[in-house]
Amino acid sequence: SQTIHQWPATLVQPVGSPLSLECTVEGTSNPNLYWYRQAAGRGLQLLFYSVGIGQISSEVPQNLSASRPQDRQFILSSKKLLLSDSGFYLCAWSVRGEQFFGPGTRLTVL
Protein backbone atom coordinates (compact mmCIF):
# COMPACT_ATOMS: atom_id res chain seq x y z
CA SER A 1 0.00 0.00 0.00
CA GLN A 2 1.04 3.59 -0.51
CA THR A 3 2.19 5.82 2.31
CA ILE A 4 3.36 9.39 2.44
CA HIS A 5 5.73 10.82 5.01
CA GLN A 6 6.46 14.38 5.98
CA TRP A 7 8.97 15.74 8.43
CA PRO A 8 9.37 17.43 10.70
CA ALA A 9 5.88 17.38 12.19
CA THR A 10 6.35 20.76 13.85
CA LEU A 11 8.95 23.48 13.38
CA VAL A 12 9.59 26.85 14.96
CA GLN A 13 11.96 29.07 13.04
CA PRO A 14 13.09 32.71 13.38
CA VAL A 15 12.38 35.22 10.64
CA GLY A 16 15.15 35.23 8.05
CA SER A 17 16.24 31.65 8.68
CA PRO A 18 16.24 28.98 5.95
CA LEU A 19 13.67 26.22 5.59
CA SER A 20 13.69 22.69 4.29
CA LEU A 21 10.64 20.43 4.53
CA GLU A 22 10.78 16.95 3.14
CA CYS A 23 8.11 14.66 1.75
CA THR A 24 8.55 11.09 0.57
CA VAL A 25 6.08 8.64 -0.91
CA GLU A 26 6.26 4.86 -0.77
CA GLY A 27 4.44 2.22 -2.73
CA THR A 28 3.88 4.05 -6.00
CA SER A 29 5.90 5.11 -9.01
CA ASN A 30 5.96 8.37 -10.93
CA PRO A 31 3.29 10.09 -8.85
CA ASN A 32 2.30 13.71 -9.22
CA LEU A 33 3.46 15.50 -6.07
CA TYR A 34 2.06 18.63 -4.48
CA TRP A 35 2.85 21.16 -1.76
CA TYR A 36 -0.04 23.03 -0.16
CA ARG A 37 -0.14 25.61 2.60
CA GLN A 38 -3.07 26.03 4.94
CA ALA A 39 -3.34 29.12 7.14
CA ALA A 40 -5.24 28.73 10.42
CA GLY A 41 -8.96 28.21 9.75
CA ARG A 42 -8.53 28.53 6.02
CA GLY A 43 -8.59 26.34 2.92
CA LEU A 44 -5.66 24.81 1.12
CA GLN A 45 -3.51 26.93 -1.15
CA LEU A 46 -1.58 25.06 -3.82
CA LEU A 47 2.07 26.17 -3.82
CA PHE A 48 3.86 23.76 -6.16
CA TYR A 49 3.21 20.62 -8.10
CA SER A 50 5.47 18.23 -9.93
CA VAL A 51 4.69 15.67 -12.61
CA GLY A 52 8.20 14.19 -12.66
CA ILE A 53 11.80 14.42 -11.46
CA GLY A 54 13.13 17.94 -11.84
CA GLN A 55 9.76 19.25 -13.10
CA ILE A 56 8.27 21.88 -10.82
CA SER A 57 5.32 24.18 -11.46
CA SER A 58 4.80 27.14 -9.19
CA GLU A 59 1.26 28.29 -8.54
CA VAL A 60 1.92 31.28 -6.31
CA PRO A 61 4.96 33.58 -6.56
CA GLN A 62 6.66 33.90 -3.18
CA ASN A 63 9.91 33.29 -1.36
CA LEU A 64 9.45 29.52 -1.35
CA SER A 65 10.87 27.02 -3.81
CA ALA A 66 10.45 23.31 -4.41
CA SER A 67 12.63 20.57 -5.77
CA ARG A 68 12.15 16.94 -6.76
CA PRO A 69 15.54 15.25 -6.71
CA GLN A 70 14.07 11.74 -6.84
CA ASP A 71 10.84 10.23 -8.14
CA ARG A 72 9.25 9.95 -4.72
CA GLN A 73 10.88 12.84 -2.90
CA PHE A 74 9.59 16.40 -2.83
CA ILE A 75 11.30 19.19 -0.92
CA LEU A 76 10.00 22.63 0.01
CA SER A 77 12.63 25.26 0.75
CA SER A 78 13.17 28.87 1.56
CA LYS A 79 16.36 30.89 1.88
CA LYS A 80 14.81 33.45 4.27
CA LEU A 81 11.54 32.86 6.06
CA LEU A 82 8.95 35.59 6.54
CA LEU A 83 6.36 35.84 9.31
CA SER A 84 3.68 35.23 6.69
CA ASP A 85 5.20 31.81 5.91
CA SER A 86 3.70 30.41 9.11
CA GLY A 87 1.10 27.77 8.45
CA PHE A 88 0.36 24.10 8.04
CA TYR A 89 2.25 22.63 5.08
CA LEU A 90 0.82 19.59 3.40
CA CYS A 91 2.38 17.31 0.83
CA ALA A 92 0.15 15.20 -1.39
CA TRP A 93 0.52 12.66 -4.16
CA SER A 94 -1.76 11.52 -6.94
CA VAL A 95 -1.74 9.14 -9.86
CA ARG A 96 -5.19 9.48 -11.40
CA GLY A 97 -6.59 12.73 -10.01
CA GLU A 98 -7.47 11.61 -6.50
CA GLN A 99 -4.95 13.12 -4.07
CA PHE A 100 -3.66 11.61 -0.85
CA PHE A 101 -2.24 13.85 1.81
CA GLY A 102 0.59 13.49 4.25
CA PRO A 103 0.30 14.30 7.98
CA GLY A 104 1.52 17.88 7.51
CA THR A 105 4.18 20.11 9.05
CA ARG A 106 3.15 22.90 11.38
CA LEU A 107 5.56 25.81 10.77
CA THR A 108 5.67 28.80 13.09
CA VAL A 109 7.89 31.70 12.12
CA LEU A 110 8.68 34.06 15.00
Place this chain on the structure above:
Amino acid sequence: GESVGLHLPTLSVQEGDNSIINCAYSNSASDYFIWYKQESGKGPQFIIDIRSNMDKRQGQRVTVLLNKTVKHLSLQIAATQPGDSAVYFCAELNQAGTALIFGKGTTLSVSS
Protein backbone atom coordinates in the same frame (compact mmCIF):
# COMPACT_ATOMS: atom_id res chain seq x y z
CA GLY B 1 -11.18 32.10 -13.14
CA GLU B 2 -11.52 28.73 -11.51
CA SER B 3 -12.90 28.72 -7.99
CA VAL B 4 -14.69 26.45 -5.63
CA GLY B 5 -16.66 27.66 -2.67
CA LEU B 6 -18.90 26.41 0.08
CA HIS B 7 -22.20 27.91 1.09
CA LEU B 8 -21.80 27.75 4.85
CA PRO B 9 -18.66 27.97 6.94
CA THR B 10 -20.20 26.02 9.85
CA LEU B 11 -22.87 23.39 10.33
CA SER B 12 -24.10 22.05 13.67
CA VAL B 13 -26.15 18.86 13.90
CA GLN B 14 -27.31 16.39 16.50
CA GLU B 15 -25.93 12.89 16.62
CA GLY B 16 -28.04 10.62 14.44
CA ASP B 17 -29.26 13.37 12.13
CA ASN B 18 -28.37 13.49 8.47
CA SER B 19 -25.93 16.22 7.42
CA ILE B 20 -25.78 18.00 4.09
CA ILE B 21 -22.74 20.06 3.17
CA ASN B 22 -22.92 22.14 0.02
CA CYS B 23 -20.41 23.44 -2.45
CA ALA B 24 -20.69 25.59 -5.57
CA TYR B 25 -18.12 25.58 -8.35
CA SER B 26 -17.61 28.00 -11.19
CA ASN B 27 -15.93 26.03 -13.97
CA SER B 28 -18.63 24.31 -16.02
CA ALA B 29 -15.96 22.25 -17.81
CA SER B 30 -14.78 20.58 -14.57
CA ASP B 31 -15.16 16.84 -14.74
CA TYR B 32 -13.84 15.55 -11.43
CA PHE B 33 -14.71 16.45 -7.87
CA ILE B 34 -13.62 15.18 -4.47
CA TRP B 35 -14.78 15.61 -0.90
CA TYR B 36 -12.18 15.60 1.86
CA LYS B 37 -12.48 15.47 5.63
CA GLN B 38 -9.85 17.18 7.77
CA GLU B 39 -9.60 16.64 11.49
CA SER B 40 -7.76 19.13 13.63
CA GLY B 41 -3.99 18.99 13.16
CA LYS B 42 -4.14 16.34 10.45
CA GLY B 43 -3.96 16.24 6.69
CA PRO B 44 -7.16 16.01 4.61
CA GLN B 45 -8.57 12.54 4.19
CA PHE B 46 -10.29 11.41 0.99
CA ILE B 47 -14.00 10.66 1.49
CA ILE B 48 -15.58 10.22 -1.91
CA ASP B 49 -15.21 11.43 -5.49
CA ILE B 50 -17.46 11.84 -8.49
CA ARG B 51 -16.95 12.39 -12.20
CA SER B 52 -19.12 14.65 -14.29
CA ASN B 53 -20.72 11.75 -16.15
CA MET B 54 -22.50 10.85 -12.91
CA ASP B 55 -24.96 12.77 -10.77
CA LYS B 56 -24.82 10.62 -7.67
CA ARG B 57 -22.35 8.32 -5.99
CA GLN B 58 -22.71 6.48 -2.72
CA GLY B 59 -20.16 5.30 -0.21
CA GLN B 60 -20.41 4.06 3.30
CA ARG B 61 -22.85 6.48 5.03
CA VAL B 62 -21.93 9.19 2.52
CA THR B 63 -23.49 10.27 -0.77
CA VAL B 64 -22.19 12.87 -3.17
CA LEU B 65 -24.62 14.62 -5.50
CA LEU B 66 -23.57 16.60 -8.55
CA ASN B 67 -25.88 19.05 -10.28
CA LYS B 68 -24.06 20.28 -13.36
CA THR B 69 -26.91 22.54 -14.40
CA VAL B 70 -26.41 24.83 -11.42
CA LYS B 71 -22.78 23.80 -10.76
CA HIS B 72 -23.53 22.50 -7.32
CA LEU B 73 -21.99 19.66 -5.34
CA SER B 74 -23.20 18.29 -2.04
CA LEU B 75 -22.06 15.75 0.51
CA GLN B 76 -24.68 13.93 2.52
CA ILE B 77 -23.70 12.09 5.68
CA ALA B 78 -26.27 9.68 7.06
CA ALA B 79 -26.70 9.14 10.80
CA THR B 80 -24.01 11.66 11.68
CA GLN B 81 -21.72 10.62 14.52
CA PRO B 82 -19.47 12.65 16.83
CA GLY B 83 -16.49 11.22 14.94
CA ASP B 84 -17.74 13.00 11.83
CA SER B 85 -16.90 16.36 13.41
CA ALA B 86 -14.27 17.93 11.18
CA VAL B 87 -13.77 20.45 8.41
CA TYR B 88 -15.06 19.26 5.04
CA PHE B 89 -13.60 20.52 1.77
CA CYS B 90 -14.83 20.08 -1.75
CA ALA B 91 -12.21 20.15 -4.47
CA GLU B 92 -12.34 20.44 -8.24
CA LEU B 93 -9.75 19.25 -10.71
CA ASN B 94 -8.33 22.20 -12.61
CA GLN B 95 -8.71 22.61 -16.36
CA ALA B 96 -5.24 21.27 -17.05
CA GLY B 97 -6.05 18.18 -14.99
CA THR B 98 -2.90 18.65 -12.95
CA ALA B 99 -4.06 20.01 -9.59
CA LEU B 100 -7.06 20.30 -7.31
CA ILE B 101 -8.69 23.59 -6.40
CA PHE B 102 -10.06 23.56 -2.89
CA GLY B 103 -12.96 25.45 -1.39
CA LYS B 104 -12.68 27.17 1.97
CA GLY B 105 -14.24 24.40 4.02
CA THR B 106 -17.29 23.79 6.19
CA THR B 107 -16.82 22.96 9.85
CA LEU B 108 -19.23 20.24 10.91
CA SER B 109 -19.95 20.00 14.64
CA VAL B 110 -21.87 17.01 15.94
CA SER B 111 -23.33 17.13 19.41
CA SER B 112 -24.49 14.11 21.40
